[in-house]
Amino acid sequence: MRTLFNKVLLDIAGKDPRIWMILADIGYGEIEPFRDAFPDRWYNCGVAEQNMTGVACGVAMEGNIAITYSIANFPTLRCLEQIRNDVCYHNANVKIVIIGGGLAYGPLGVSHQATEDIAIMRALPNMVVFCPCDFAEAEAGVHAMIAHDGPFYYRCGYKKEPPVHSGKIDFQLGKAIRVREGADATIFFTGTIGNQAAAAAELLERDGIRCRVESLHTVKPIDRAAIVAAARETGGIITVEEHQLAGGLGGAVAEVLCDEGVVPQRFLRLGLPDCYVSRVGTHPWLLDQYGLVAPKLAVRIKEYLRQPVAGASV
Amino acid sequence: MTAAERTEIERLARRVRGHCLRMTHRGRSGHVGSMLSIAEIMAVLYTRVLRVDPAHPRAPDRDRFILSKGHAGGAVYAVLGELGFFPQEWFQGYYRDGGRLMGHISHHVPGVEFSTGSLGHGLPVAVGMALAARHARRQHRIICLMSDGDCNEGSTWEALLFAAQHKLDNLTVIVDYNRIQALGMSKDVLDLEPFATKLQACHWAVKEVDGHDVAALDAALAVLPFETGKPSWLLARTVKGKGVSWMENTVACHYGSVTDEELARALAEIGAE
Numbered sequence: 001m002r003t004l005f006n007k008v009l010l011d012i013a014g015k016d017p018r019i020w021m022i023l024a025d026i027g028y029g030e031i032e033p034f035r036d037a038f039p040d041r042w043y044n045c046g047v048a049e050q051n052m053t054g055v056a057c058g059v060a061m062e063g064n065i066a067i068t069y070s071i072a073n074f075p076t077l078r079c080l081e082q083i084r085n086d087v088c089y090h091n092a093n094v095k096i097v098i099i100g101g102g103l104a105y106g107p108l109g110v111s112h113q114a115t116e117d118i119a120i121m122r123a124l125p126n127m128v129v130f131c132p133c134d135f136a137e138a139e140a141g142v143h144a145m146i147a148h149d150g151p152f153y154y155r156c157g158y159k160k161e162p163p164v165h166s167g168k169i170d171f172q173l174g175k176a177i178r179v180r181e182g183a184d185a186t187i188f189f190t191g192t193i194g195n196q197a198a199a200a201a202e203l204l205e206r207d208g209i210r211c212r213v214e215s216l217h218t219v220k221p222i223d224r225a226a227i228v229a230a231a232r233e234t235g236g237i238i239t240v241e242e243h244q245l246a247g248g249l250g251g252a253v254a255e256v257l258c259d260e261g262v263v264p265q266r267f268l269r270l271g272l273p274d275c276y277v278s279r280v281g282t283h284p285w286l287l288d289q290y291g292l293v294a295p296k297l298a299v300r301i302k303e304y305l306r307q308p309v310a311g312a313s314v
Numbered sequence: 315m316t317a318a319e320r321t322e323i324e325r326l327a328r329r330v331r332g333h334c335l336r337m338t339h340r341g342r343s344g345h346v347g348s349m350l351s352i353a354e355i356m357a358v359l360y361t362r363v364l365r366v367d368p369a370h371p372r373a374p375d376r377d378r379f380i381l382s383k384g385h386a387g388g389a390v391y392a393v394l395g396e397l398g399f400f401p402q403e404w405f406q407g408y409y410r411d412g413g414r415l416m417g418h419i420s421h422h423v424p425g426v427e428f429s430t431g432s433l434g435h436g437l438p439v440a441v442g443m444a445l446a447a448r449h450a451r452r453q454h455r456i457i458c459l460m461s462d463g464d465c466n467e468g469s470t471w472e473a474l475l476f477a478a479q480h481k482l483d484n485l486t487v488i489v490d491y492n493r494i495q496a497l498g499m500s501k502d503v504l505d506l507e508p509f510a511t512k513l514q515a516c517h518w519a520v521k522e523v524d525g526h527d528v529a530a531l532d533a534a535l536a537v538l539p540f541e542t543g544k545p546s547w548l549l550a551r552t553v554k555g556k557g558v559s560w561m562e563n564t565v566a567c568h569y570g571s572v573t574d575e576e577l578a579r580a581l582a583e584i585g586a587e
Contacts, residue, residue: 022442040449043480051438051472058442061428062450066442082469085432086439090421 001138001157001192002099006030008142009067013038016146018064022056024049026070027099049074053082053094060092065146069097072105072114076121076153087151088124094152095145096121101131101155101191102242103272103286110276114155118190119247121153122220128173129220131155133194134164137217140171148173157192164194164215174218176226182210185266185305186230186237190216190249193242196287199294200240204302211238211301219252227256236266238301242292245271268304270297315362315532323528325587326396327357331557332586333392333405338571341409343417347555347567348461349389350584351492351525355459355550356393358531359488363538364457368398371424377454378443380428382436382470383461383490387419390426399425434467436460437487441473444485444545455538457486463495466504474545478517483539486546487518490525492554496568510549518547525550557584 010033013019020041021034035042045052049070056066068075075096076083087094098114105112122129128148132138138156145152169177176188180201189197194215201211212234214226230237237257239250250269257264272290279289287293291300315323334349360366364377381390388408395402400414400423407413414423418431430436440458447454464470477485491509493500500506510520519541523534531550540546554568555561558580561570572580 043445045472045476048469048472048476050434050469051441051476054435054438054469054473055442055445055476058439058444059446060442061439062443062446064446081432082435082438085429086435089429 001132001135001159001161002030004135004138005097005142005156006034008139010034010037012142012146013041016065017041019146020056020059020064020066022052022059022066022068024052024068024070024074026074031069049078050082053079054086056094057082057086057090057092060094061090065093065095067095067097069099071099072112073117076114076117080120083151084124088126091126091150093149095154096152097154097156099156100158102193104158104192104283106281106283106286113277115272116244117155118219118241118243118249119251122252123247124151126151127220128152128218130173130218131191132157132217133189133192133215134161136163136165136169137171137177137215140169141217144171144173155191161192162195164198174221174223176214176216176223178212178214180211180213182212183233184209184211184235185301186212186214186234187240187301188214188216188227188230188237188249188253189240190219191242193240193292196292196294196297197240200297200301203294203298207302209302209305216249219249222252222256224256224260227253228260228262231257231262231264236268236305237264238268238270238304240292240297241271242287243271244274245269246274266304266307268301270300315529320529323357323361326361326393327353327528328585329396329587330356330389330392331584332581333395334388335558335572335577335580335584335586337388337391337405337408337415339577340406341417343409343571344569345385345388345417346571347561347564348383348386348490350556350558350561351552351554352386352389352459352490353556354526354528354531355488355490356389358528358535359457360393360397362532363535365454366425368425371399375452375454378427378440378456380430380436380440380456380458381419382430382433382458382464384418384430386461387416390419391415391423394423394425433461433464434469436464437470437473440485441477441482444477444482445480447484448482455484455486457488459488459490461490461495462493462500462506465489465506466495474513474516474518477545481543482545483541483543486535486538486548488548488550490552491549492552494554494563494565494568498565513547517544519544520547520549522549522551525552526556559583
């Protein structure tokens with residue numbers, strides 16, 4: 001997905017001279033085409049994410065679109081105050097792109113696992129939070145990101161994520177995309193964990209459980225209508241995210257339900273528990289450990305749906 | 315600079331001090347010492363250096379001024395109010411409910427380029443603006459005023475290395491080098507000396523000046539950059555709390571303002587009108 005991201009961005013930058021890339025010494029093997037095509041709009045700040053973000057803000061405030069780009073938590077947590085005070089407070093046209101959301105960089109260790117980013121980014125006023133699940137959303141999302149005037153957080157995948165959507169998608173920022181029809185429950189997901197969630201729904205259907213599946217690629221602003229409709233029209237809501245349960249997609253969905261006074265028949269949040277991993281693990285191994293692979297998701301959802309009433313998160 | 319011009323600028327600096335003392339007294343706020351130390355810098359910048367227009371505060375060709383030591387925003391508000399960027403009645407609302415003048419400088423105020431308040435934010439943004447200006451072949455300058463405390467922040471050093479790397483000679487830093495920060499003397503907290511030498515080693519063009527001598531400030535800033543191909547760094551030696559005898563060179567005036575009893579005495583000492 002990162003390769004696709006860079007390719008699409010390069011195409012757009014060829015037509016839009018406002019686009020700059022401001023880096024912090026990360027992106028080897030991916031960012032060179034932009035550097036070679038637009039050397040006067042490409043700057044490597046060195047290993048200095050605070051300066052990267054401040055510089056991007058200054059560049060953006062002069063009428064440009066500045067993209068900061070790095071892996072996992074580097075362009076977000078290290079420079080969070082620059083994102084808040086400089087970018088968001090001034091509503092500057094800065095796009096913060098991370099490569100490898102969630103556990104994608106698993107074996108590199110906890111420092112490289114972006115597992116609280118959605119919660120933190122969505123708490124910032126003026127910030128859009130976008131997590132594409134597959135190449136189709138990723139590509140549409142780059143265009144939406146550039147078209148949007150203001151801060152934007154783009155949680156990019158790392159490798160060749162399989163497609164979740166089949167065919168052309170009807171993409172609109174802030175609008176959920178239906179992946180599968182069903183009424184027994186609605187599974188909402190965000191980001192690249194979507195292929196596990198969609199595959200889980202397929203497994204469930206073999207057992208006669210038909211779930212509506214929707215991609216909430218935009219966690220902020222979130223599609224309130226889709227959430228309310230899911231609560232009213234289906235047998236419950238299940239959220240799946242590759243992120244801490246605290247403050248992530250499940251929390252965002254719960255906020256909408258509470259605000260709207262809509263009580264779903266059931267509500268289950270599936271994501272990462274309140275801890276850090278202590279063992280080495282590849283991305284698939286870690287997802288398996290946390291029960292976020294399709295077969296385990298299917299079992300958890302099936303067992304949960306057997307219960308007669310709404311329960312707590314697990 | 316003629317003698318008459320000098321007199322006028324010194325008068326403006328005194329008025330800036332007076333506004334700062336009154337605003338912080340009325341608002342029962344702090345940081346007056348940090349405002350008093352930049353009164354002459356403000357007066358010189360806004361009368362002799364910065365190309366800005368109160369009638370068109372967002373004119374594209376304006377010089378960009380960023381106050382990185384946002385806690386001294388009162389001094390910027392004072393000079394902007396004096397120049398007519400906004401009505402001086404706004405001073406009444408400094409640090410008070412519903413007012414427009416926040417304790418740390420706010421870009422919602424006409425003439426203010428950028429909001430700061432947490433140290434170490436101004437220079438990276440100024441660097442970004444300088445890059446963008448050069449890219450667009452624009453002639454405006456970017457000037458960033460920082461404090462000793464600002465120069466503790468890692469982000470400041472990230473930015474100054476970057477500015478020199480890219481030879482941003484449309485960028486000027488002025489440091490209000492009053493040698494006092496929130497909890498003590500800078501030399502006892504994080505000694506910046508030999509400050510000028512450090513900056514020169516980082517490939518900045520450096521000048522030092524008495525930050526309360528308006529003619530010296532004017533002369534130092536008359537020609538920018540100091541050296542072609544290098545960003546300029548003006549080390550302005552100042553006195554924290556300048557003009558109010560019991561505040562001068564004290565740590566206490568970082569957080570302090572004046573009491574009811576002290577206000578008249580302080581205004582008399584600075585020669586306020």
